[in-house]
Amino acid sequence: MADLSVKICGVDFKNPIIPASGVFGYGREYEELFPLSKLGGIATKGTTITQRTGNLSPRIAETPSGMLNSVGLQNPGIDKFIDVELPNLLTKDTVILANIAGSTIDECVTIAEKLDSTDVHMIELNISCPNVKQGGAAFGTSCETAAEITSKVRKATSKPLIVKLSPNVTSITDIAKSVEAAGADAVSLINTLLGMRIDVNTGRPILKNNVGGLSGPAVFPVAVRMVWQVANAVDIPVIGMGGVASGKDAIELMMAGASAVQVGAAIFTDPFAPVKIIDEMNEFLDNKNISSVKEIIGSVKPW
Amino acid sequence: MKYTQGKFQIIKKSVIAKEIYCFEILCPEVAEVAVPGQFVHIRANGFTLRRPVSICEINKSKGTLKIVFEVRGEGTAEIAKLNVDSLIDMLAPLGHGFTLNPEFKKVVLIGGGIGTPPMLPLAQYYGNKAAVITGFRSADAVILQNEFKASGAETILCTDDGTMGIKGFVTSPLEDTLKNGGVDAVYACGPMPMLKAVSELADKYGAYCEISLEERMGCGIGACLVCACKTKKNDEEYFAHVCKEGPVFKAEEVVW
Numbered sequence: 331m332a333d334l335s336v337k338i339c340g341v342d343f344k345n346p347i348i349p350a351s352g353v354f355g356y357g358r359e360y361e362e363l364f365p366l367s368k369l370g371g372i373a374t375k376g377t378t379i380t381q382r383t384g385n386l387s388p389r390i391a392e393t394p395s396g397m398l399n400s401v402g403l404q405n406p407g408i409d410k411f412i413d414v415e416l417p418n419l420l421t422k423d424t425v426i427l428a429n430i431a432g433s434t435i436d437e438c439v440t441i442a443e444k445l446d447s448t449d450v451h452m453i454e455l456n457i458s459c460p461n462v463k464q465g466g467a468a469f470g471t472s473c474e475t476a477a478e479i480t481s482k483v484r485k486a487t488s489k490p491l492i493v494k495l496s497p498n499v500t501s502i503t504d505i506a507k508s509v510e511a512a513g514a515d516a517v518s519l520i521n522t523l524l525g526m527r528i529d530v531n532t533g534r535p536i537l538k539n540n541v542g543g544l545s546g547p548a549v550f551p552v553a554v555r556m557v558w559q560v561a562n563a564v565d566i567p568v569i570g571m572g573g574v575a576s577g578k579d580a581i582e583l584m585m586a587g588a589s590a591v592q593v594g595a596a597i598f599t600d601p602f603a604p605v606k607i608i609d610e611m612n613e614f615l616d617n618k619n620i621s622s623v624k625e626i627i628g629s630v631k632p633w
Numbered sequence: 634m635k636y637t638q639g640k641f642q643i644i645k646k647s648v649i650a651k652e653i654y655c656f657e658i659l660c661p662e663v664a665e666v667a668v669p670g671q672f673v674h675i676r677a678n679g680f681t682l683r684r685p686v687s688i689c690e691i692n693k694s695k696g697t698l699k700i701v702f703e704v705r706g707e708g709t710a711e712i713a714k715l716n717v718d719s720l721i722d723m724l725a726p727l728g729h730g731f732t733l734n735p736e737f738k739k740v741v742l743i744g745g746g747i748g749t750p751p752m753l754p755l756a757q758y759y760g761n762k763a764a765v766i767t768g769f770r771s772a773d774a775v776i777l778q779n780e781f782k783a784s785g786a787e788t789i790l791c792t793d794d795g796t797m798g799i800k801g802f803v804t805s806p807l808e809d810t811l812k813n814g815g816v817d818a819v820y821a822c823g824p825m826p827m828l829k830a831v832s833e834l835a836d837k838y839g840a841y842c843e844i845s846l847e848e849r850m851g852c853g854i855g856a857c858l859v860c861a862c863k864t865k866k867n868d869e870e871y872f873a874h875v876c877k878e879g880p881v882f883k884a885e886e887v888v889w
Binding site for chain 2: 390391399
């Protein structure tokens with residue numbers, strides 16, 4: 331048994347696998363299948379200040395080796411998260427990353443202030459949701475606004491602050507450097523890539539929102555490339571995600587520079603995916619006689 | 634709610650109409666807890682998303698389920714390739730099923746096309762207290778009539794083109810039955826326009842009504858919030874989710 335533990339921004343994770351925000355709700359439904367304590371952490375559904383109802387259906391479409399979604403940040407709002415969901419999650423012996431997805435800087439600051447007085451372990455600031463009109467993506471696509479929101483949320487909380495980046499930009503490394511300079515403790519990437527499918531029989535987009543975020547194995551090589559570039563550009567930890575479906579995928583993303591790995595669409599294919607990925611990582615490391623997963627972080631030897 | 638994920642043996646496969654398949658699956662732990670109106674979420678080899686299929690028959694003593702599905706795209710075509718003795722990967726049983734009330738003396742079950750299969754467990758529960766009205770495009774799409782007859786229910790068959798049974802939609806025999814009075818409940822599954830018409834008729838004649846909805850789905854267990862449908866409770870509208878709060882809803886709660 332290899333040592334799978336990692337430490338990010340001073341927070342200890344028993345293993346580097348974290349279900350990504352949005353796919354896992356607040357864990358209640360998956361607890362029917364396996365104990366949440368098996369997970370390194372849980373990134374909770376993006377929260378806004380008040381309840382959001384989300385977009386009209388259909389909100390999902392199958393794509394080659396992946397899927398599009400446009401849920402539109404349906405969530406019960408920060409107060410219900412803090413009063414109902416967070417206390418339950420904090421009993422599960424796993425790291426809780428509260429995902430913030432406000433549509434204005436003030437909204438994100440207020441949410442961060444509210445979370446600051448809780449026992450949540452980390453905050454993940456989503457500046458990259460592609461599915462809401464004044465959504466986080468607007469902040470995440472320019473260095474100036476990304477830095478501004480990061481610095482204001484930074485001042486609102488002493489919790490470790492992870493900023494979740496959009497891949498729908500010209501240079502993700504420039505954005506990463508901006509949020510690092512503005513006080514982010516870590517970055518997570520990649521959020522979904524903006525995509526679209528059309529039903530050729532009806533001439534209508536499959537998603538009612540017309541466009542949505544692409545995830546799943548189709549985006550994995552993009553995630554590996556962006557994690558590698560960002561890890562080489564910043565000194566803060568990188569949490570990688572994007573199409574990870576196996577232990578080898580998680581190892582690959584860590585070799586590219588990720589200190590931990592989030593798992594999204596793979597959970598729809600197999601609800602046990604996070605647990606299987608942890609087992610497969612263990613097996614891989616044992617076979618290679620690598621005693622700690624920390625040894626592989628950023629260990630790629632580029633040509 | 635108790636569900637599991639596993640690979641289960643297909644013990645019987647049949648093609649019951651054009652592009653419509655029936656699998657009988659040995660899955661005692663699922664059959665044990667399944668109730669009418671629930672569904673199974675099936676992994677299609679090579680696809681990211683599972684495909685939800687409603688349960689057509691629950692046999693607790695044999696430990697089996699029957700499911701009936703139509704090949705509609707590449708995912709269902711892949712599932713249809715599975716054969717007897719193949720293992721089918723299911724997350725099941727899922728969702729909120731129909732209300733079963735032993736006090737009900739007369740119920741009407743409405744099935745439209747591929748929405749018909751979830752009506753069979755209800756017919757088997759209510760037996761001769763049930764009238765089953767099913768509607769299909771054409772004779773070549775008609776399914777499950779013998780099974781409904783075997784349940785002891787009265788059966789009325791409609792086809793849009795009149796190639797079998799009564800020509801026309803299910804709503805006309807439904808209204809006749811409701812007019813005669815004494816109907817405690819109407820249960821329905823099928824296309825949205827049919828469900829809307831059925832709900833309006835049930836409301837007009839004061840019968841309790843439950844309908845089973847369909848929506849493109851992600852996780853299947855209520856975590857990802859993908860399969861939203863607009864509902865109202867106490868005059869407040871909100872997006873419920875077909876996989877967890879549904880697929881069965883009280884007709885009065887659905888916002889059309």
